Amino acid sequence: MKFSENWLRSHVPTTVSRDELSAVLTAIGLEVEEVTDLGAKLDHVVVARIVSAERHPEADRLQICQVDAGQGEHLQIVCGAPNARAGLVAPLAMIGAKFGDFLIKAAKLRGVDSNGMLCSAKELGLDSDASGLFELPDDAPVGQSLVEYLGLPDASIEIKLTPNRADCFSVRGIAFDVAAACASEVVPFNAAPVAAVGNRELQIALNAGAEAPRYLGRVIEGVNPRAATPLWMAERLRRSGVRPVSLLVDITQYVMLELGQPMHAYDLGTLQGSIGVRRSRAGEQLKLLDGRDAALDDSFLIITDADRPVGLAGLMGGWDTRVTDDTTAVFLEAAHFAPAAIMGRGRKLGLHTDAGHRFERGVDPALPRTAIEYATRLVLDLAGGTPAPVTEAVNAADLPVAAVISLRRARIQRVLGIQIADADVERILRALGMDVAAAGEGWQVTAPSRRFDIAIEEDLIEELARIHGYEQIPTTLPGGAARVAMPSETRLDELSTRRQLVARDLQETINYAFVDAALLGSWQLDQNVVALANPLSAELAVMRPALLPGLVATLGRNAARQQGRVRLFELGRVFHPQAGDDRPAPMETTRVAVAVCGEADPQQWGLATRKVDFHDLKGDLESLAAASGAVLTFVPSTRPYGHPARSAEVLRDGQTIGWIGQIHPRLAQAMDIDVDVYAFELDLAPLAARELPRASELSRFPSVRRDLAFLVPEGAAWADLEATLRRAAGPMLRQVTLFDRYVGQGVEPGFKSLAMGLILQDKSRTLTDRDVDAVVTEAVAAMEREHHARIRG
Known part of the structure; x- marks a missing residue:
């Protein structure tokens, strides 16, 4: 938002300097981005009139001008501006004027004397227009100081607004904040109703429900189409970053900048019937003011004339009904549109307008009446005309209603940590335009209709804090004793889990918690998932039910970029829906996942190169x-995304906690991965749980080892064989080590030879051969009984 400093001061008188004003604006949340001085060094620049202009005999683009500067004698000025002509009133820099390091002095240009310089707006530092001389009104007083005539010095101030402060998209809106911060008061605004003289009215029909609950219009006939925009208005517009166009257009822009209410003016002669507000229909076309043809769908709010689209509501008017230099009758529009009805519509068409910027953030629903009366007065004062009555259509039930908010003294002190005097609380809130009434332990406060951001008690406290001054709130260290939370010894913490995986030569990744539903479909994991109501994109539309789809996709992207050996892990949450009528939040589960491909070991001279396999990942x-001391068991898995012969369910204490195996080749191919991928994913909580460590004495007696070789059926699982041996051997068995597997000559088909070592030890005595033989005999018998195994001869 850019505005003139002098314009702001006309609404809120204050004695603070420009630097202090800038500091105050920034301190109360209206961050000043730029301050441009206007007219600070324009000494010796006066209003002058060109009496005559003749072509320079030695230069086609130069003219020799005789200029009246109010000094009696005319001054001869050589000028190259294309708009220099007899009768033009323009600024003249006299000899001795200085622009930066450039000093104006008498000179000869192509042999002709020149005693000053006629100036453009850019040379004066008042505007960026350098196309010609700065044209002043014909009635400008010749000889008067330009600074005095233009109301200089001034400054163009640009502030940065947060989206919740839509009320400050106007000079008057900013004035309320300045008044509160500078202990001043906003000057009352005079927008007295203009009495109707004519009787021409256009009927208005609202057919957009809550999207357009209020619309006002007024016909003004007999307007002077050649009336010029007065200098004071043009200068305020120019200093606010708006280039003057024509009087009627400039008045609507002026009202928007001063009050915050966007307006539009239609040429009454181009309108054919009643005015309506409705949703557009798919396929409708509208030529806009900027000349482009807009193809509409059913999401736009439009203004119609006899059901013909004539404007995009809240964004831009139409070409066919625009005001021109021949317009003698005008229809003024001021309306309230709901932010949701305007939001995003301009971006669909590549439009960014000042009106749309304001309506998207919220415009005061009570402002249209004030704005249309004010605009009417400006039109009548500057261009004449006959005003008709104001026609208003309103759906009162759809208009926002300001709520009464209770503000408690105790709550102010608790939130801010300081006590603000009652008188200061009331002064600040009233200066901001709020109604304040004392009640019980505080106040009952009603925010003005322009303040959409004031809804709860904390919003009022925030207003008090920023106006009273954040620097007034002391910095206080938190008191009380800090609680030291000791990590539980019954659980392996996440940091230790990460360190363990990094120590295994794995790299951590962090993927989005949102995934593509199509990706889950290829994994057959797209059932019973949590879909997002408003996703960032189609590729991030579902909350992930598993870590592996995203992790394997990341592995694939690395493998596709010449990374032959990829070893990744991720520790994060997955999400599943919960049943219930009250739509409970998704259930979150922390999991750990690993995905690897390529070589088993980094390339080196001491080891033969081989591909990673299931057993490497199992290690x-x-x-x-x-x-964590977890003892895991494995059983074959039938999950659709796993290789049917190289994947297993992972169990702890009989409970399934995850999966390990090779990713199915068809799935890898569908993901454009042309290498074997091995992976596992487990719930972290059951994996990280561990028993409370307890110290125990080590046995002082030697251990005994017995090696056995069994012939067992080919389908026998080692996990089952190991469990049988441990049950049969009893408490003396310390360890079972499988050190050889053999099939081939000497082993009948359908069987395999497994060689294992049993390590036995007792804590209280040295084992005898009889003790060891008894354990071995029981172990062999159990293997024969439960697995049809026999000792290999």
């Missing part, structure tokens, strides 16, 4: 399990 998992 990584068992290393992670060993950190």
Whole structure:
């Protein structure tokens, strides 16, 4: 938002300097981005009139002008501006004027004397227009100081607004904040109703419900189409970053900048019937003021004339009904549109307008009446005309209603940590335009209709804090004793889990918690998922039910970029819906996942090159399990995304906690991954749980080892064999080690030879051969009984 400093001061008188004003604006949340001085160094610049202009004999583009500067004798000025002509009133920099380091002095241009310089707006630092001389009104007093005539010095101030402060998209809106911060008062605004003289009215029909609950219009006939925009208005517009166009257009822009209410003017002669507000229909076309043809769908709010689109509501008017230099009758529009009805519509068409910027953030619903009366008065004063009555259509039930908010003294002190005097609370809130009434332990406060951001008690406290001054709130260290939370020894913490995986030569990744539903479909994980109501994109439309789809996709992107050996892990949350009539939040579960491909070991001279396989990954998992003391078992898995012969369910204490295996080749191919991928994913909580460590004495007696070789059926699982041996051997068995597997000559088909070592030890005595033989005999018998195994001869 850019505005003139002098314009602001006309609404809120204050004695603070420009630098102090800038500091105050920034301190109360209206951050000043730029301050441009206007007219600060324009000494010796006066209003002058060109009496005659003749072509320079030695230069086609130069003219020799005789200029009246109010000094009696005419001054001869050589000028190259294309608009220099007899009768033009323009600024003249006299000899001795200085622009920066450039000093104006008498000179000869192509042999002709020149005693000053006629100036453009850019040379004066008042505007960026350098196309010609700065044209002043014909009635400008010749010889008067330009600074005095233009009401200089002034400054163009640009502030940065947060989206919740739509009320400050106007000079008057900013004035309320300045008044509160500077202990001043806003000057009352005079927008007295203009009495109707004519009787021409256009009927208005609202057919957009809550999207357009209020619309006002007024016909003004007999307007002077050649009336010029007065200098004071043009200068205020120019200093606010708006280039003057024509009087009727400039008045609507002026009202918007001063009050915050966007307006539009239609040429009454181009309108054919009643005015309506409705949703557009798919396929409708509208030529806009900027000349482009807009193709509309059913999401736009439009203004119609006898059901013909004539304007995009809240954005831009139409070409066919625009005001021109021949317009003698005008229809003024002021309306309230709901922010949701305007939001995003301009971006669909590549439009960014000042009106749309304001309506998207919220415009005061009570402002249209004031704005149309004010605009009417400006039109009558500057261009004449006959005003008709104001026609208003309103759906009162759809207009926002300001709520009464209770503000408590105790709550102010609790939130801010300081006590603000009652008189200061009331002064600040009233200066901001709020109604304040004392009640009980505080006040009952009603915010003005322009303040959409004031809804609860904390909003009022925020207003008090920023106006009273954040610097007035002391910095206080928190008191009380800090609680030291000791980590539980019954659980392996997440940091230790990460360190363990990093120690296994794995790299951590962090993927989005949102995934593409199509990706989940290829994994057959797209059932019973949590879909987002308003996703960022179609590729991030579902909350992930598993870590592996995203992790394997990341592995694939790395493998496609010449990374032959990829070893990744992720520790994060997955989400599943919960049943219930009250739409409970998704259930979150923390999991750990690993995905690897390529070589088993980094390339080196001491090891033969080989591809990673299931057992390498199983070693990584068992290393992670060993950190918590977990004993895992594995059973074949039938999950659709796993290789049917190289995947397993992972169990702890009989409970399934995850999956490990090779990603199905068809799935890898669908994901454009042309290498074997091995992965696992487990719930972290059951994996990280561990028993409370207890110290125990190590046995002082030697251990005994017995090696056995069994012939067992090919389908026998080692996990089952190990469990049988441990049950049969009893408490003396310390460890079972499988050190050889053999099939081939000497082993009948359908069987395999497994060689294992049993390590036995007792804490209270040295084992005898009889003790060891008894354990071995029981172990062999159990293997024969439960697995049809026999000792290999």
